[in-house]
Amino acid sequence: xxxxxTEHGHLEVEPTLRELxxxxxxxxxxxxxxxxxxxxxxxxxxxAAQIQQIHTDSGGIYxxxxxxxxxxxxxxxxxxxxxxxxxxxxxxxGISPAGPRDSPAATGRPxxxxxxCSAFSPRKHRTACGSPTSP
Numbered sequence: 482x483x484x485x486x487t488e489h490g491h492l493e494v495e496p497t498l499r500e501l502x503x504x505x506x507x508x509x510x511x512x513x514x515x516x517x518x519x520x521x522x523x524x525x526x527x528x529a530a531q532i533q534q535i536h537t538d539s540g541g542i543y544x545x546x547x548x549x550x551x552x553x554x555x556x557x558x559x560x561x562x563x564x565x566x567x568x569x570x571x572x573x574x575g576i577s578p579a580g581p582r583d584s585p586a587a588t589g590r591p592x593x594x595x596x597x598c599s600a601f602s603p604r605k606h607r608t609a610c611g612s613p614t615s616p
Contacts, residue, residue, distance in 0.1 A: 528552075528559060529567045536573050544568075544575020 535551050537542055543551070543601050545565040552559055568574065 518592075524533060528557075528563070529571055531557065532564060532567055533571060534574065536568075542576050544577075547575065566587075 494508065531552065532548055535548050539573065545561065545568050548568065549559070549561045549564045550562065566574055573603070
């Protein structure tokens with residue numbers, strides 16, 4: 482909404498809002514939020530910087546559980562899932578001592594063993610019970 486009115490300077494605010502059925506209070510709240518982000522967004526950016534620093538200091542090894550533990554030791558009150566979310570958004574990941582897990586995408590194998598409804602036979606017909614035998 483704010484981008485529309487910013488791009489098209491010839492449009493007046495109130496008639497545009499009326500035409501789009503948007504309350505003017507909503508528009509002005511959006512404008513205010515663009516200039517001054519809420520407390521949660523400010524706190525997230527501060528935490529993201531702290532998380533980045535802790536991760537860098539660890540040599541890129543620490544994942545979210547260890548980063549969360551370091552933050553708690555430093556007296557920062559933050560939830561584990563918030564740390565996970567901020568690390569995910571920043572593209573930060575720890576290194577597992579066991580190495581990367583075998584995922585279906587990495588191995589090329591299906592996620593679960595084949596069942597009667599996903600198994601296929603070289604025969605081109607249906608079996609006696611009616612289950613498919615070929616794609």
